[in-house]
Amino acid sequence: MSAVMSTEAWRALAEQSLLPVEVAELARPLLDDHVCIRGVQLRYSELVDRSFFAPEQRARLRQQLELAQPFPHLVLDGLFHPALLELVAEEFDTQPASSWAEVKSPYECTRRLLPGESLQTASQLYFDIVSSGWFTAWLTSITGVPYLLSDPKLWGGGLHESRSGGAFSIHRDFYRHRDIGLRNAMVFITYLNKGWQSEWGSALELWDKKADRCAKSVQPEFGRTMILPHGPASYHGHTKPLNTPDGRPRRSVAAYFYTSPFAGKRPCHESATIFLHPARIDQAKVIARMIAPPFIWALGRKLFGR
Template sequence: MSAVLSLPLETPVLEQPLPPSEPATLFQLHADFVSIRGVRLPRAELVDRSLFTPERREQLRDQLMAGAPFPHLVLENIFNPALLELVLEEFEAQSDNWTDVKSRYESTRRSVLGPTLGPATQLYFDIIHSGWFIDWLSSLTGVPYLLSDPKLFGGGLHESRTGATFAVHRDFNRHRHLGLKNEMVFITYLNKGWHPDWGSGLELWDKKHNRCVTTVQPEFGRTILLPHGPVSYHGHTKPLQAPDGRPRRSVAAYYYTSPLAGKQHGDESASVFMKTHKVDRVKAFARMMTPPAVWLLARKVTGRA
């Protein structure tokens, strides 16, 4: 399904066969809609397409950079609410896919690394991991060559229960397994009718003055894009106390960059042929005998840089 959703939003898609692991009554993908448990989701309405125009990208970038106490962006209803309703339903089916995290700093639970997701949840992550969506994130944040993590290290499904807190913190700098640089986290909340008195609003802190400047309530359909940086301190310090014991739920994904992104890699980024043409062997010898700075200058002059 990722291949289908990585196409531009307006591109028509031919009907696809059902994935062998999904029964026909659970998940269906057609030319113009996705059907999950009987709910039809038009492909053109999975996200609010108005946010992807050049004008809106510029406006959202300005809004993100003006965020206080550090750059961030809060968006309302970017995703079809019917899709998020289905994602919320699938939390109940994740009984064996949770990791409980309890320490003096936090009390929460997250889905395991590389979780088996329900069809709606998988669709949500396929959307935000697709090429056109990542291009949109890059245009808002100014960070090129963003990479997603399909195994959802640190992300996936998040759930907090009564009494849960998360001390003010910055997120990790690098992916524990891949070594990639953490650039941002993207979180969508799934809690209907959330009241601020229940606690667990996401607090954005000014480290210099040691105070909370902005609180984002985890209301259904609300999304926050939080770039990672040296002052991006956040948490939810007020214990969760919903009157009916309801949990606080969200879905989250991190985006990364490689330390080599955008840099000239020379022969390392080219295919290696077992047999090469005589002209290419001469070029390789000339390059070996030429100082790198001179070689790069010559390529720029000839237009081959």
């Protein structure tokens, strides 16, 4: 059978029971460069605006983030294809009620997806993108944080929704992940609200801690992405209760990224594969590495490249 057979030909064979439907569907990514979600066709190459990834853009974005006030952050419009985000927004209404956590306290009134809950197709695709190696490498090039790590269970992240009266007091996010202990490096948020009006409240407020005031407000407009590195001054929230005339909710998708205290460092022998029957020269290297002070071993590697 031809390796370049079209998707239509594969589907025709499946319909004739000559080829299982599952095989035809699994073959699709190999045969073309698009995905179809609820009848909407999306090209893989267009899910993210690649112009943001050009080297000169990375340098510009990093400088913009570092110089932002009242603390480092970045606001991006149009990073993701709008059709993908529209599909994600639809899935808020079809996500099972049992998968949501209602959060109500003197400081917060919102609802978010429970950690580890199954996501629907478009939402899973969004989080697969932002958790991928090439995307996290881009985030590293902008934030300067080495080897960013995502959380597949999306603890604290996932789908977020505020309904009428919803608000979130000014706060700084948690320092470490509750379960895995990694340090919180940043939160990445994309908003899903079309035609947002400032008088509806719930704009994201970035606060100047020293002056104890809101220094910048960001409207949660559709397709707008926020990159918020975690730091001692990164206080934010939305204090003005949500009040939309038609009762529409405020929606976003969020992912936290983490870093290890060893990120960007080489832990020498701990990162090496251990063989049961090493050659004598390699046994000698292991002994030398254990005996020699770290700076001597590092100098030897630099001089001899081994």
